[in-house]
Each structure stands twice: as structure tokens, then as C-alpha cells.
Amino acid sequence: MSLHQIPNVAPQCGDCPIRHRAVCARCEVDELAQLDSIKYYRSFDPGQTVVWAGDRMDFVASVVTGVATLTQTLEDGRTQMVGLLLPSDFVGRPGRANAPYNVTATTDLLMCCFRKKPFEDLMGKTPHIAQRLLEMTLDELDAAREWMLLLGRKTAREKIASLLAIVARRDASLNLRATSGRMVFDLALTREAMADYLGLTLETVSRQMSALKRDGVIELEGKRHVIVPDYDILLDEAGDDSDGGYLT
Amino acid sequence: MSLHQIPNVAPQCGDCPIRHRAVCARCEVDELAQLDSIKYYRSFDPGQTVVWAGDRMDFVASVVTGVATLTQTLEDGRTQMVGLLLPSDFVGRPGRANAPYNVTATTDLLMCCFRKKPFEDLMGKTPHIAQRLLEMTLDELDAAREWMLLLGRKTAREKIASLLAIVARRDASLNLRATSGRMVFDLALTREAMADYLGLTLETVSRQMSALKRDGVIELEGKRHVIVPDYDILLDEAGDDSDGGYLT
């Protein structure tokens, strides 16, 4: 099963430059109009926090452009990223008042927000939006559980390869390019953010990136621009039989 | 926020000896009758598999008695447990045909199953059941993400303490006992199963159990019967500021 596919069949959501995976997948035009009336845009700078864990969150949103992260921390500062939000990803929990995690922009970030109350009302009136939400939540649950396998059982090298494969795949998907052969993308994460996602230290991330480069699995231009000569080889390094089609 | 609370306000579901967290929380009597008409019971022996990952799964179910696990594996056999199913827990995915994980009984297990198609139909007609499902899925997502923090950032000792705290808490909740002070429960998991849940080896689990015993955090009678003299001390060992109220 391939998760987190971006549906290409949806009409665009009003004037949004992307298709919201969340709400548009099966929207009819009149519903889009209703969504239009409750939406607004917010932009954030790199490093800026969208919401803090525990804070009231009175909107749900889709990422339009940029990258954001969901993180949790222990009291002593150890932190674990539990989700990565790329364009078209949804964030927010209808029916819940407070944010459970920190949401932070790692690049310039534009979000399309919907006021929560009216959004919930719309959900109540249009069952397939509610159903779409359930589907999305199940996707995220699958993604989280795949990530548990990665965190619990994969080696550092496999973890890095898995992350690169996922980002490469998502990037290709967004730009309607093939997910095979040579792939090129920008990795909008610092080594530290990668480490927090993978349950490693930034030094280990750096070393394994160097190792993958030395072994010809990837090439690097600068720190963040990644070239994957052969996606299948990368998948193989990820130690995963699935095609790595999970995320959030 | 405390997750996976068992609602004590629900009417019982037909003749089930437990209250199904999934479907009963807000059920009205006539809906219970409808549920009654599509339900049936299945029992499993320890070690028996309920469904294999990838197999068609034409029911959803609640655990009535016993314990089951959800596991994922890599090709080379490394396995990671991604969920633990205790009495009242729900398993199954409305709207999805196949099981994403292996579901295996670890004790004698009794499940109350609902045929999926009629269950989905009922969901479609009773919005609050759909909403309940979304809530449950969000709970599971929270649990999975808490577990990501554990897998990525906690030490072996903290992992063990976290697991014990969770099981103790759930056990107390099921038996309507307090979650504080002295607590006693049976741990229906082998050392290996614990290891698979925590991303450790069974030897490390055994050693850390011995260490917690030596340090007076727990007492053991036999291998599986656990006595926690002081729950707060255990929580402290778990390195967690929350009260550990997550699971699945």
C-alpha cells in the first residue's frame, strides 16, 4: 500500500497554488466556495514557531510552500521530531482544542489556514470531508508506525537512506516527476533536524551522509542539494521492502 | 491531555463483558442493537495470528479479554512492535481492505468482531460513530508519536520503566483501581515481546528488569507478576513528564 499519495485529480482549492491533500481530494465546487470563505493565509520565517505544544490552536491548515516540523521534547532537552510537514500536508485536529506538539517552520513557510469552528461545522455537514479526515489520520498513523520501525530497528545508515528516499519521493511527487533513476532535490533540514527526526546525533548524521557520498549512493552540491544517481540503490540502502511511500 | 481513557459512562455493548472503547462511548440503545446484529466472537490461542500484514481483513474488532500485539518486520527478521492491544482496545480500519500489520495473540484472546461492511454502513448513518472513530485514531496517533519519542531518545532503563508504567496504568484503569501508590499487575509479554516493543534485545530487557528490581523500583513474583511499590517513582524512572497515559 502506498501512503500519502497526492491526489492529482482534485480541483484546486480556490486560489491556492497547491492542491490541499486534506480537503480537496473529493471536494465539489460549492464546498470549495465554503472553504474559501473561512480560510486565510499565514507566513512564517525559518525557525519561527507556528504553535507550541499545549497551546490552544483554533485553526487547521495545509502547508502551501516551505517545510515545518512537529517535535516533542523530554524535560532535559532531548528532542524527537514526530512529523515533517511538506507542501500539501495537513496539520490540525478537528475536535481537539490544543496542539500536542511544537510546530516549527524550518524554511520560509506559507500556510493556508481554516478557522477551526467553521471547518468542523462544514465537516459535520459534508460526511465525505469527515471521511477524508479519517483517511488522512490513518495515513499519518501508518507513517508514524513505519517510523517506529525505523527508530527501533534500523542502523544509522539505513535511517539516513530512508529519510533521503522519503524526501526524494515527496519532492518528485510534488513536481510530478518520476520516482526512479536519477533524482535531485533540496533537503530543507539542518543536520540537527535530521538527527532529531532519526533519533541520532548530528555528528552521526554528518558521518553517514559522508559515507553515503563516499560510496556513491548520493552526491552533494553544497550541504543541502542532493543528487541521487539511482533511486533503487538508495531504497536498497534504506533496508525497506516497501517503496518508502510514507511520511508526515 | 490524558489519552486512551476508558469511558466509564457507556452502556455495555450487548452481552459483552467489557465496554468497547470503540463503539460504545456514545452509543444509544438502538445503535447497540444494530451492532449486536452484526457482531460475533472469535477466540485465539497464545501465539496464534489473528491476521497477517497484507491480508484482507473483513472485520473490525474490540479485544474482550487477553492481549494481542501489532508487529512489523524487516526482510532480515528484525521486528518492531507498533501497538499493544489490551481489553477494550479497537483494531481494524474502516474503509481499508487489508491489514497493515501482523496481529498476534500473546495470551488466550477473545475478540468481539463486527463485519466490516455493515459496520461501515452503520458509521455512514450515525455520524457520531464516525466521529468516535476519528477520535480513537487521533489517540492512536498520539500514542504512536509518544512511542517515537521513547524509541528515538530514551535509555533502556527509561524504556522499560515507561512500558511498565503504561501497562500498570491500563491494568488499573480496566479494574477501576487508582493509578498511584502501590500497584500490582501481570505482564502478559515475554521478554522478547517487550524487547520488540522497545527496540531492544531480550537480554537488555532482562538486565534492566533485574536492575529495576535490585534498585527497589519494582518487585517480581515469578517472571511476569509485577509489584510496583510506588507508581510515582516508576514514572520518574520513565523520564516522562506526562503521566504516561498513552498506549496501543
Place this chain on the structure above:
DNA sequence: CGCAATCCTTGACGCAGATCAAAGATACGC
């Protein structure tokens, strides 16, 4: 341009937990 702030890389070393190995408990069938 020079300086400071970030971010990244690399090396040396140590340790938590994995691996390998052996033996002790416990339960069950005959």
C-alpha cells in the same frame, strides 16, 4: 574586507547496549 554567527565535518575516545555463550527456572507430557 574582517568578524561573528551558523552550520557542517572530522577525529579521538568511551560507553550503552548488542552479540555470543552458557546455564538456571518453569511448565508440560509421558
Place this chain on the structure above:
DNA sequence: GCGTATCTTTGATCTGCGTCAAGGATTGCG
């Protein structure tokens, strides 16, 4: 009661990754 199978404990050793430390690259700002 004895033999066998399963589960658990404990010890010895190894190793992948963390920790500590130093220095390089890049960017932005005076």
C-alpha cells in the same frame, strides 16, 4: 518423576553510535 521445550538470567566481549573537541565552510553585517 523425568525429559524436553520454552523462557529467563547472567557473564564476557564487541561495536555502533554518542560525546567531546577542534577546525573548516558559508553567510551576513559592520
